[in-house]
Amino acid sequence: MPARALIFDMDGTIVDNMRYHEAAWGKLLAAHGLPFDADEFFHRTAGMASDEILRPLFPAAGPDEITRLGHDKELFYREAYRPHVAALPGLLTLMARADAAGIPMAVASAAPPGNIEVVIDTLGLRSRFATIIAPSQGFRGKPNPDLFLGAAERMAVAPEDCIVFEDAPNGIEAARRAGMRAVAILTMLGADAFSGFDNVVASATDFTALEGLPALRFS
Numbered sequence: 312m313p314a315r316a317l318i319f320d321m322d323g324t325i326v327d328n329m330r331y332h333e334a335a336w337g338k339l340l341a342a343h344g345l346p347f348d349a350d351e352f353f354h355r356t357a358g359m360a361s362d363e364i365l366r367p368l369f370p371a372a373g374p375d376e377i378t379r380l381g382h383d384k385e386l387f388y389r390e391a392y393r394p395h396v397a398a399l400p401g402l403l404t405l406m407a408r409a410d411a412a413g414i415p416m417a418v419a420s421a422a423p424p425g426n427i428e429v430v431i432d433t434l435g436l437r438s439r440f441a442t443i444i445a446p447s448q449g450f451r452g453k454p455n456p457d458l459f460l461g462a463a464e465r466m467a468v469a470p471e472d473c474i475v476f477e478d479a480p481n482g483i484e485a486a487r488r489a490g491m492r493a494v495a496i497l498t499m500l501g502a503d504a505f506s507g508f509d510n511v512v513a514s515a516t517d518f519t520a521l522e523g524l525p526a527l528r529f530s
C-alpha cells in the first residue's frame with residue numbers, strides 16, 4: 312500500500328552526521344572521566360533526547376546541570392558538524408516526488424532546536440515539511456512512539472498510512488510502537504541490525520536505492 316505521508320528522522324537519515332554526535336558524546340564523557348564505547352552508545356541512545364541520555368549518566372546532577380551538560384555536548388557537535396551539512400543522496404528527489412503527488416512530509420527528531428536549525432535551515436528545507444516535531448515541544452524521545460504519533464496527528468494521516476525513515480534501532484522501535492512501517496537507513500549500521508523488526512519494509516544506504524519501493528509509488 313503506498314504511503315500517504317512520509318516521516319523523516321533527522322540525524323543519521325536526512326544527513327549522515329551520527330559520527331559527529333558520537334564524537335561529541337565521547338568528548339563530553341571523557342571530560343568527566345566517564346567510559347565511552349561508541350558502538351554500544353549508538354545502539355543504546357541514538358534517538359533519545361539529550362536529557363534522557365544524560366540523566367542516568369550523571370545521577371547526582373540536578374536539572375540545571377543536566378541542561379548545561381547537554382549544551383556543552385551540542386556545542387561540541389555543532390562546531391564540528393556545521394561545515395559538513397549535506398543531504399543524504401536521493402533525499403531531495405524523493406521529496407520532489409512526494410510534493411508532486413501531494414504527499415505531506417514531517418521531520419520527527421530527538422534533536423534540540425539549535426541542531427534542527429543547523430541541518431534543516433542549512434539545507435533550506437523548513438518550508439517543505441508540514442511539521443517538525445521534537446522533544447522541545449513536550450514529547451518523549453524514541454523508542455517511545457510519541458514523536459511519530461504526534462507527526463501523524465499533525466498531518467491528519469493514520470499511523471498505518473505513514474512510512475518512517477530511520478537509522479537507529481530506537482527509532483525503528485518507536486515506529487513499530489506507533490504502528491508504522493519503516494525503512495532502515497544504513498548510515499551507521501548494516502541491514503542485519505534491523506532484521507528482528509517486523510515493521511521494516513526495506514533498508515538502504517541512502518534514498519537513491521528506494522525508487523522502486525511499492526510503499527513509495529505514489530501515483
Ligand SMILES: O=P(O)(O)OC[C@H]1O[C@@H](O)[C@H](O)[C@@H](O)[C@@H]1O
Pocket residue numbers: 320321322323332356357358359360361364419420421422423426479
Ligand atoms: O532523532 P534524531 O534526529 O536521530 O536525533 C537523535 C540524536 O539527537 C541528538 O541531539 C543527540 O545528542 C543524539 O545523541 C541523538 O541520538
